[in-house]
Amino acid sequence: QVALLDIDICGPSIPKMMGLEGEQVHQSGSGWSPVYVEENLGVMSVGFLLSSPDDAVIWRGPKKNGLIKQFLRDVDWGEIDYLVVDTPPGTSDEHLSVVQYLSATRIDGAVIVTTPQEVSLQDVRKEINFCRKVKLPIIGVVENMSGFVCPKCKNESQIFPPTTGGAEKMCQNLNVSLLGKVPLDPQIGKSCDKGQSFLSEAPESPATLSFRSIIQRIQEYCDQRHFQEETI
Amino acid sequence: ERSNLAGVRHILLVLSGKGGVGKSTISTELALSLRHSGKKVGILDVDLCGPSIPRMFSVQDNDVHQCDSGWVPVFVNQDKSISLMSIGFLLEKPDDAVVWRGPKKNALIKQFVADVAWGDLDFLIVDTPPGTSDEHISTVEALRPYKPLGAILVTTPQAVSVGDVRRELTFCKKTGLRVLGIVENMSGFVCPHCSECTNIFSKGGGEELAKHAGVPFLGCVPLDPQLSQSLEEGRDFIQEFPKSSAFSALACIAQQILDVTSQQSS
Numbered sequence: 452q453v454a455l456l457d458i459d460i461c462g463p464s465i466p467k468m469m470g471l472e473g474e475q476v477h478q479s480g481s482g483w484s485p486v487y488v489e490e491n492l493g494v495m496s497v498g499f500l501l502s503s504p505d506d507a508v509i510w511r512g513p514k515k516n517g518l519i520k521q522f523l524r525d526v527d528w529g530e531i532d533y534l535v536v537d538t539p540p541g542t543s544d545e546h547l548s549v550v551q552y553l554s555a556t557r558i559d560g561a562v563i564v565t566t567p568q569e570v571s572l573q574d575v576r577k578e579i580n581f582c583r584k585v586k587l588p589i590i591g592v593v594e595n596m597s598g599f600v601c602p603k604c605k606n607e608s609q610i611f612p613p614t615t616g617g618a619e620k621m622c623q624n625l626n627v628s629l630l631g632k633v634p635l636d637p638q639i640g641k642s643c644d645k646g647q648s649f650l651s652e653a654p655e656s657p658a659t660l661s662f663r664s665i666i667q668r669i670q671e672y673c674d675q676r677h678f679q680e681e682t683i
Numbered sequence: 684e685r686s687n688l689a690g691v692r693h694i695l696l697v698l699s700g701k702g703g704v705g706k707s708t709i710s711t712e713l714a715l716s717l718r719h720s721g722k723k724v725g726i727l728d729v730d731l732c733g734p735s736i737p738r739m740f741s742v743q744d745n746d747v748h749q750c751d752s753g754w755v756p757v758f759v760n761q762d763k764s765i766s767l768m769s770i771g772f773l774l775e776k777p778d779d780a781v782v783w784r785g786p787k788k789n790a791l792i793k794q795f796v797a798d799v800a801w802g803d804l805d806f807l808i809v810d811t812p813p814g815t816s817d818e819h820i821s822t823v824e825a826l827r828p829y830k831p832l833g834a835i836l837v838t839t840p841q842a843v844s845v846g847d848v849r850r851e852l853t854f855c856k857k858t859g860l861r862v863l864g865i866v867e868n869m870s871g872f873v874c875p876h877c878s879e880c881t882n883i884f885s886k887g888g889g890e891e892l893a894k895h896a897g898v899p900f901l902g903c904v905p906l907d908p909q910l911s912q913s914l915e916e917g918r919d920f921i922q923e924f925p926k927s928s929a930f931s932a933l934a935c936i937a938q939q940i941l942d943v944t945s946q947q948s949s
Contacts, residue, residue, distance in 0.1 A: 461814035507853035512785025
């Protein structure tokens, strides 16, 4: 049973990627109902609260924090195994607030996404330091857009060149796990735009295999943490 | 007392609703293009959480100094035709995270806009983080008295990116910021081995959005590993790769900006 909470308030992409554009949020006695993709996958996003795709959410920090609090407090998720929280880039209000509001419960950890080049790693090192500062455990790093295989000649190109060793080197230096590398596949963008599951549409893609391996490692990490806590 | 922006002829903002689309890349390449046309350019990097501009010019280890009129911008070349200001220069260690809430970010942005001694510039390019929040509201408010030329919006071709940039267009409308046009970045990849073109991030979304919104379409910039490599190494792509596919797209965008400014003067 999975819940996906989109706290990217200025750029809520999750509704589109899940094929839920145009859906609205319903209120009931027990709170806001998430929008369900499948019986076991519920989604909440500010995207569902906007009436037009052109609507801009031009809010300063305090107002964004208020909505994040509401999302965490007032959405009736029911019993869930995983709450996945998608965040905007940065180390600011949204990130501080979600960590703060969830501090009463237990956050298993953060998955940090980067692309291979230094201009991305530069910011991700800051994100890792943010996690350490607020005592958020780091499950690991995913290197996305990691190489592209030409569909015609099958040669690989590094479109975002890992000039400083990519995520692998950074993870070694900072002592965090590298969960995996996901190659570029034009089908990913297409599936997201159509609101379809890339994993279902392209089950044989090397990117799918990478995703599945990363997901497995995340599940193992979470299971281990649970086990450790129960034995204590 | 003369304001620090009094000598700046044109102010351009580079915006996007979406992260990772290449705002900083476009800001950097636009600055280099304009400089090659003989202009004096400054870049103000107001992405406080993820300041990318210093590294793109290989000056990430520079310090900033104060003078009587405020902060002295960092010059990236001998002839002082490109100058920068970024929070990146104020960090003690490059990996230090700037974990600030809105009010503190707003205060620094106000300072950056008012207190950098730019001197005389033809263009000041303001590179922003993704979104429509504190940094954007504060930057537009602080720049309003200086009447910015307008904003360039960057998107990648696919609908998920365009979806956020539509909201950025609304931001511009609501804040009275003129939209100079839309750039569709990462638009196609030409394999260096066999020249086959693959639309890795789809194609056409930026152009469609420009049409739909009634704003100029400035052009498509393809994915070019030579461009990525240059940026990584802080080199001058415009000088080094004039034959590359990305070069002609970038030069065309710069020319359209120059055309807007000469229209303004006449």
